[in-house]
Amino acid sequence: MKDENVKNHYLWDGSGEPDPETQRLEKLLGRYRHREGAEPDWSGVQPPLVAMPRLPRQSRGWRWLAAAAVLVALVGAGVWLTMRPEESWWQVVHVEGAPQMGDEAVDSTAALAPDQWLETDSNSRARLESLIGAVDIEPNTRLRLLRAGVTEHRLEMQRGTIHATIYAPARQFFVETPSATAVDLGCMYTLEVADSGAGRVEVTAGWVAFEMNGRESFIPAGAQCETRPEVGPGTPCFTDASENFKGALVRLDFEKLAPAERDGALKTILVEARPRDAFSLWHLLNRVDPVERPQVYDRLAQLAPPPDGVTRDAVLRGDRQALDLWWDALGHGDASWFRFWKRDLPQQTP
Amino acid sequence: MATLDNAIPQVSPARLGRGVLSDAPPAEAGADAGLVEAARAGDRAAFGRLYHRYAGVIHGLLLARVPRTEVDDLVQDVFLRAMGQLHTLRDAAFFPGWLCAIARNRANDFYRRRRPADELPEALPGKSTAEDAEARAALEAIRSLPEAYRETLILRLVEGLTGQEIAGRTGLTPGSVRVNLHRGMKLLREKLGRTES
Numbered sequence: 001m002k003d004e005n006v007k008n009h010y011l012w013d014g015s016g017e018p019d020p021e022t023q024r025l026e027k028l029l030g031r032y033r034h035r036e037g038a039e040p041d042w043s044g045v046q047p048p049l050v051a052m053p054r055l056p057r058q059s060r061g062w063r064w065l066a067a068a069a070v071l072v073a074l075v076g077a078g079v080w081l082t083m084r085p086e087e088s089w090w091q092v093v094h095v096e097g098a099p100q101m102g103d104e105a106v107d108s109t110a111a112l113a114p115d116q117w118l119e120t121d122s123n124s125r126a127r128l129e130s131l132i133g134a135v136d137i138e139p140n141t142r143l144r145l146l147r148a149g150v151t152e153h154r155l156e157m158q159r160g161t162i163h164a165t166i167y168a169p170a171r172q173f174f175v176e177t178p179s180a181t182a183v184d185l186g187c188m189y190t191l192e193v194a195d196s197g198a199g200r201v202e203v204t205a206g207w208v209a210f211e212m213n214g215r216e217s218f219i220p221a222g223a224q225c226e227t228r229p230e231v232g233p234g235t236p237c238f239t240d241a242s243e244n245f246k247g248a249l250v251r252l253d254f255e256k257l258a259p260a261e262r263d264g265a266l267k268t269i270l271v272e273a274r275p276r277d278a279f280s281l282w283h284l285l286n287r288v289d290p291v292e293r294p295q296v297y298d299r300l301a302q303l304a305p306p307p308d309g310v311t312r313d314a315v316l317r318g319d320r321q322a323l324d325l326w327w328d329a330l331g332h333g334d335a336s337w338f339r340f341w342k343r344d345l346p347q348q349t350p
Numbered sequence: 351m352a353t354l355d356n357a358i359p360q361v362s363p364a365r366l367g368r369g370v371l372s373d374a375p376p377a378e379a380g381a382d383a384g385l386v387e388a389a390r391a392g393d394r395a396a397f398g399r400l401y402h403r404y405a406g407v408i409h410g411l412l413l414a415r416v417p418r419t420e421v422d423d424l425v426q427d428v429f430l431r432a433m434g435q436l437h438t439l440r441d442a443a444f445f446p447g448w449l450c451a452i453a454r455n456r457a458n459d460f461y462r463r464r465r466p467a468d469e470l471p472e473a474l475p476g477k478s479t480a481e482d483a484e485a486r487a488a489l490e491a492i493r494s495l496p497e498a499y500r501e502t503l504i505l506r507l508v509e510g511l512t513g514q515e516i517a518g519r520t521g522l523t524p525g526s527v528r529v530n531l532h533r534g535m536k537l538l539r540e541k542l543g544r545t546e547s
Contacts, residue, residue, distance in 0.1 A: 011506070011513075011531050011535060012513040013512035013513055013514065014512060021539070022507070026510070028481065028484055028485040028488050029485060029492075029507045029508045030510065031485055032413060032489060033406070033409075033508055033510060034406040034425070034509060036402070091458040093454070093497065095497055095498070109461060129451060129454055131451070131452065131455060133451065167439060167440060167444055167451070169438070169440055170440075
């Protein structure tokens with residue numbers, strides 16, 4: 001055991017007593033190490049991040065020539081953007097087992113074509129890679145690429161689990177599931193879909209919007225949201241909320257409850273809510289029946305008092321401006337941010 | 351304006367290839383984010399510093415995937431691509447994972463574009479010793495391992511990075527790096543026909 005620990009320390013950071021075998025491999029393989037040399041000459045590169053230098057004063061003819069060259073370059077770039085093969089956008093990388101792409105096993109890497117299904121069995125894992133990010137595919141997952149364009153990448157996921165890490169600007173990466181579409185708003189998240197079509201998203205960084213038929217939830221880092229076929233996304237909540245709180249939200253969102261049961265579930269939610277759960281109650285204002293809304297308002301106002309200009313009446317009648325102001329006060333960012341990408345958040349039912 | 355008692359937990363922004371967060375030293379991550387911001391604003395010197403800092407990692411990731419003779423050119427290509435696309439990176443703190451993704455994509459493109467008839471000699475011309483042959487065999491053994499182990503072992507044994515440095519510059523968690531190193535080393539010993547002492 002002591003010997004194993006010694007090896008582990010050395011393998012980790014070279015500290016402790018050297019492990020002879022690791023040392024030998026280091027010596028052997030060190031010959032392939034990257035050689036620190038002169039930095040490449042970047043001067044010939046004109047990245048779009050740098051302002052183009054002004055052209056020196058030249059004769060009119062040269063200016064026309066320069067303008068024509070720019071025009072040709074722009075047209076060329078446009079043609080390239082529209083004509084380049086979409087297959088080049090997502091590569092399937094074999095990670096473990098025997099992932100299947102259509103009828104073929106993926107043993108190293110392959111391009112995923114639109115409409116082509118990718119499936120992992122209980123022993124397989126794969127990864128999708130593209131310049132906008134990566135999607136790790138867990139065992140027992142079935143998905144396909146619907147679209148890989150310049151401004152939109154869209155997957156359809158029938159079942160399984162994926163971990164998405166997306167670098168692209170918000171609202172360029174979508175995953176359609178049987179019960180909701182996950183919209184990347186700049187984030188890293190795990191999405192699970194059961195055979196029944198029910199789903200769950202848990203966000204690690206950034207935000208995800210979960211939406212279906214006009215019903216939507218905004219889920220920040222540290223939060224989760226469930227979704228069900230024919231209902232859509234439920235009320236999001238932080239993963240560290242109490243089990244009672246989370247269970248009552250699921251019952252209220254998705255189960256057909258008798259009035260007394262429904263009342264009980266709502267009471268559990270309101271009692272168990274912490275100040276941090278104000279974010280869930282804000283979503284709940286749009287989900288509960290009008291007669292239940294005052295209870296939600298009162299508890300939310302207790303946990304996170306409404307800012308100046310937000311009145312009880314305005315919130316209860318679903319005034320968008322009042323709801324936005326209150327959202328802003330919750331400390332999760334400015335509501336105009338998601339208004340910008342969505343432009344039209346659904347009004348609550350009267 | 352009302353505020354909540356409990357703020358949303360601030361997650362480390364380092365992005366990972368496998369959907370987990372790194373707990374890379376914040377000072378290091380912050381310094382890199384500053385360089386990325388400067389490079390994005392057109393500061394070539396800042397981009398040069400990023401190059402020196404990450405060239406070894408990119409070299410290692412490529413060495414895990416493409417023939418040795420191609421690696422140096424591809425390293426430069428990865429940085430040229432990164433420079434041209436730096437404006438698309440939404441958050442500077444995601445730079446390590448983003449850059450690694452470009453490198454993996456570039457390696458995939460390399461195989462996609464290569465003509466089947468192209469010969470890719472692994473052995474460089476010149477005098478070859480028994481030790482050279484052993485080194486080639488060890489490298490090939492690592493390259494035959496599953497990808498996660500392959501990359502981590504090459505960064506440790508070839509590029510000489512510590513586990514913590516691998517985590518900080520690839521976006522993996524230290525825990526994942528530790529697991530990959532130990533499991534990878536075990537498999538490598540088996541491949542090389544050596545038993546645990």
